[in-house]
Amino acid sequence: MNALTIEGSQSTPSIFADWDLGRLIMQGDSYPENSFEFFGPVIDWIERYLSESAAPFDLELRLVYMNTSSVKAMMDIFDLLEDAHGRGRQVSVNWYYDPRNERVLDLADEFREDCSFPFEIAADEQ
Amino acid sequence: MESIDLFGLREHFNRSRILLCFNGPISRSLIEEIGNALKNYLQADSVLPSAAMDVFSAYVEMTQNIRHYALSRGYDELDSSATIVVARDAEGRYVVQAGNLVEVRDGEALLQRLDELAKMDKAQLKAAYKTQLRQPRDEDAASGAGLGLIDVARKSAQPLAASLVGCSETRSFFTLRAVI
Numbered sequence: 001m002n003a004l005t006i007e008g009s010q011s012t013p014s015i016f017a018d019w020d021l022g023r024l025i026m027q028g029d030s031y032p033e034n035s036f037e038f039f040g041p042v043i044d045w046i047e048r049y050l051s052e053s054a055a056p057f058d059l060e061l062r063l064v065y066m067n068t069s070s071v072k073a074m075m076d077i078f079d080l081l082e083d084a085h086g087r088g089r090q091v092s093v094n095w096y097y098d099p100r101n102e103r104v105l106d107l108a109d110e111f112r113e114d115c116s117f118p119f120e121i122a123a124d125e126q
Numbered sequence: 127m128e129s130i131d132l133f134g135l136r137e138h139f140n141r142s143r144i145l146l147c148f149n150g151p152i153s154r155s156l157i158e159e160i161g162n163a164l165k166n167y168l169q170a171d172s173v174l175p176s177a178a179m180d181v182f183s184a185y186v187e188m189t190q191n192i193r194h195y196a197l198s199r200g201y202d203e204l205d206s207s208a209t210i211v212v213a214r215d216a217e218g219r220y221v222v223q224a225g226n227l228v229e230v231r232d233g234e235a236l237l238q239r240l241d242e243l244a245k246m247d248k249a250q251l252k253a254a255y256k257t258q259l260r261q262p263r264d265e266d267a268a269s270g271a272g273l274g275l276i277d278v279a280r281k282s283a284q285p286l287a288a289s290l291v292g293c294s295e296t297r298s299f300f301t302l303r304a305v306i
Contacts, residue, residue: 010158031161031186033154033193036263065179067186068273075259101175114256 035069056090085117096124188224244285
């Protein structure tokens with residue numbers, strides 16, 4: 001009930017949410033034709049977690065390419081986190097990127113400009 | 127029926143430095159498959175990952191825009207056809223071009239919008255992008271709501287070039303060109 005697992009595909013990221021740990025991970029490319037539909041369950045899960053649990057929430061991102069409709073959906077997610085942060089909730093984003101591709105850093109950085117909660121961007125040396 | 131001159135076609139492709147082209151009805155899975163071929167090509171060509179992503183991104187935004195548009199207008203398979211060409215110019219830059227049928231009025235509105243975008247510098251384009259990102263989503267729009275064009279404009283090394291060719295009283299063929 002509280003678990004959310006979406007297997008990745010060529011155009012959609014893999015998603016794994018762990019309620020007990022208060023963590024949601026997204027990894028891969030994201031360019032579905034209908035991003036609103038794809039990210040719906042993710043947005044619902046985060047909304048439910050933030051309303052039903054009082055524990056901290058961490059969003060771990062290892063996203064690479066995102067089309068603009070995915071960017072828009074991600075903005076909705078960050079807005080949820082921003083609201084929660086405004087209500088005193090402990091929320092954070094950790095975005096790991098491949099240091100060979102600085103475009104991902106630009107993308108993450110542009111999101112961070114509009115967020116006031118802890119938002120770390122780190123090169124993933126793995 | 128006159129046979130198609132494949133050799134001539136090949137010569138034309140080579141002369142125009144065309145790496146990839148497609149003409150016909152485009153589906154979600156075809157966008158992915160052609161995109162995959164493009165990615166592999168760019169990788170084999172040792173293009174920097176960030177530049178390869180810009181080319182891929184222009185391709186995805188343009189083709190998905192065509193899909194969304196054709197769906198929103200209820201076009202049949204033939205009218206939903208996309209013409210897509212990825213080529214290199216004399217300076218070795220990548221040129222991504224996509225064309226599709228549009229209603230004459232929509233085509234004119236698009237040209238006007240592109241004209242506005244062409245006058246913006248990178249900072250203005252970024253501001254326009256952020257404003258568009260904050261626009262409420264249309265109830266029936268599944269797409270990024272107009273973000274795509276601005277995104278491609280931000281990645282293009284020169285202002286996006288667009289043209290319209292009249293096809294009938296109600297339809298035009300719209301072409302968009304980005305240089306990465």
